[in-house]
Amino acid sequence: MKTGHQQLDGKGNLKHFLTIEGLSRGLLVEILDRAEGFLGVTQQAVKKVPLCRGKVIANLFFETSTRTRTTFELAAKRLSADVLNLNISTSATAKGETLLDTLRNLEAMQVDMFVVRHASSGAAHFIAAHAAPHVSVINAGDGRYSHPTQGMLDMFTIRRHKGGFADLRVAIVGDILHSRVARSQILALNTLGAAEVRVIGPRTLIPAFAEEALGVRVFHDLLEGIRDVDVVIMLRLQRERMTNALLPSEHEYFQLYGLTEERLGVAHPEAIVMHPGPINRGVEIESQVADGPRSVILEQVTNGIAIRMAVMSMCIGTQNIALQADGKTDGEANG
């Protein structure tokens, strides 16, 4: 499995984190277990561990996202790393420098990790394929393809509430076709052995051959789809889909697919409700549900920092092992 192998070093440890595809159940569980340990760190008074002290992590955001950038920045700082926030549009690429020249320069500055967000699918893989051996790449969302830390923070949230994935029925509601979040969630749920993954949405927003290609059950009716499920994941409605005529009005969307307290009644009595945020109140979810007792939406945000700390420290750990194999030390110099 090529995509999986690109992410691992020779000993099978995580070097890049680009996609859930091709990663083993064991590795996903290792990420979840490590995040469990970090959850305590983010909740104590001194929210710091020294695992990445002296490391430099560069946020390369070609697509703006304050929320995601902030959680990666906080995760890096809790690991005691130094963070560079690079606004790519104003940087040297604007002077005609190619993307690869920009990467080569950052590598020459001894940056240890790139966190990449890009509007084009495959951008993070491209950067990982061309990065220097000492650099790790984390995908913070590329095009429609993948958003693996979001997928894993969702798995972490589910496991904390449901204990595990066997016997679990999960429904994902909304624009599956354009959603990198849904794609990462489906891959992770199937790898972790969820009993059943359902996707629910209008025909225009479900990929062709979804059942065969993704291993999910497809529903076009919300009530049918969420009946008896243990987890309901609502996706954010991208408003630009309306102008593309893929969807009628927001009002009509809410009539058909908006999650209300009443509709939630057909799910399992202990079902939880998730959303990657930011939520559109009254469009894909009503406030009573978003703010209600079944909602774990804000827990997802907290868990996102623990998951990002886990993935970052695992990738940096691979580098340290490689350095030690080279005979270099990990200590502090006196200049």
Added chain:
Amino acid sequence: MKTGHQQLDGKGNLKHFLTIEGLSRGLLVEILDRAEGFLGVTQQAVKKVPLCRGKVIANLFFETSTRTRTTFELAAKRLSADVLNLNISTSATAKGETLLDTLRNLEAMQVDMFVVRHASSGAAHFIAAHAAPHVSVINAGDGRYSHPTQGMLDMFTIRRHKGGFADLRVAIVGDILHSRVARSQILALNTLGAAEVRVIGPRTLIPAFAEEALGVRVFHDLLEGIRDVDVVIMLRLQRERMTNALLPSEHEYFQLYGLTEERLGVAHPEAIVMHPGPINRGVEIESQVADGPRSVILEQVTNGIAIRMAVMSMCIGTQNIALQADGKTDGEANG
């Protein structure tokens, strides 16, 4: 006194710092005393204390102010905190997320303190009223209402030069009507027991019923107003007042209310001159005075960092006490 109580925890310790209104003289003196201790820190070679290590302080500036943001950022770093600078206009609120959803998300990221600057009066109170129990809010200026750290740094500067507030006559000159700085100064001076607070300005820029409502003496003539005072505080002239026809030209303003060396001669021989900055040279103050021996304008800047360290560490201290009462520890985890 409702506004005062909103700022204190159950034991009377400072939890938020939103306004001078309703705070006791004892508490204001405690802030000044604590700042005195920090002044040494900002002047030594290693300008660091570990009081807020591992804490995350988010600057929420809805209104741009490099100077104020920088002093809060420096104060936070000298307390060893991590600082997030959030440009609100480009963040998720631009994606249609409500302000409260943005706050909920930052709280879920375990941010410990919001430093808020906003063009609308009451914004900091609103945020404090809706913040999670573990979060403190510091008002860095809201509308015309309050700028309490500016008020306290001015008190600190006065106390360092004059020893105390009894027997002290203070004049504030300029646009009292629109000034959150003046409002905070007047409240602090009256709480700390200054003998006399005077406000000086054209009728259009002095609030109605100022004497009764604010406890000040009103003057419309500069020389009458500053006669024999110990402290002259000049306010910055907001140039947009001209276009609103509240004021004639800058030149005419300087003729009537500009502080010159000659006019300063009617004040007490040891009077000091203050200004919150940035100054408009030749508009509200001439350079000879701004740069002269009576001016303490740059000391105010230095003192501002000590005051902000004092307020931030007092609020964070309340959180630590609350955490310890919950049985949580303050130590560092090993992840």
Added chain:
Amino acid sequence: MKTGHQQLDGKGNLKHFLTIEGLSRGLLVEILDRAEGFLGVTQQAVKKVPLCRGKVIANLFFETSTRTRTTFELAAKRLSADVLNLNISTSATAKGETLLDTLRNLEAMQVDMFVVRHASSGAAHFIAAHAAPHVSVINAGDGRYSHPTQGMLDMFTIRRHKGGFADLRVAIVGDILHSRVARSQILALNTLGAAEVRVIGPRTLIPAFAEEALGVRVFHDLLEGIRDVDVVIMLRLQRERMTNALLPSEHEYFQLYGLTEERLGVAHPEAIVMHPGPINRGVEIESQVADGPRSVILEQVTNGIAIRMAVMSMCIGTQNIALQADGKTDGEANG
């Protein structure tokens, strides 16, 4: 030599770093030697030394440059300093505050060092001349005049490859007239005793009287100029020169002055190729050379951080000596 003296304190130690002009060979060698020690720091796992802990370094970039700002920021963080990035155009100068008032305010905030980049020649000298005694100023490039850390990182790169400067022939190719980089390199090479410095370019882009004024040999033919040299330094072509009619097309420039593998054949067999970056591939240099075995362009980037650490720590060191002479201590307070 006035410019040299402005940069040194009473004991001849480096206080500001504004230009190579007037600095002794001994001082330049001290910078190179110190950078050699820091090169190890930038390559180990924990890239930190505590030499500037608690110091505040403000990047004052009046002219945007992500690359240069990033290397200064990384150098400061590796020295454990706190860094303020100030976007000058949006700061108080936009409110009508003068540059000197902005400086006075930053000094009052106990900033220890200004790193200045400005489009006008002499800006860094102006700021150093008006800075408070406790503040150091580093020139990160001003107008056409000087870019001394770039000049020194180039010297460092040459010394690491060639061992020293005696017997060395160096050619600088391109727009010498407008280049602060070339000016700094020429001054450094002559001070360090290079056998021969050549400049190569069209007549419109070579300063009048260059031979006498700069101590270089002038060539207008590329092959003549780089014959037998040990080092070829290519300058970046500023595309705006075309519109000013100082140059014909990019294509014609490459025909005359573009460095190709074939042309490089006339240089010494062990000649190295340098470029300050970012490179214009196919304009001043072809990719085969830029990415080839003679190119040390990315090493220059790595070396730039070590040189900046060296210069910053030397200037801060002068401050510490001055503080100790004042009887102040270097320790950490407990607030």
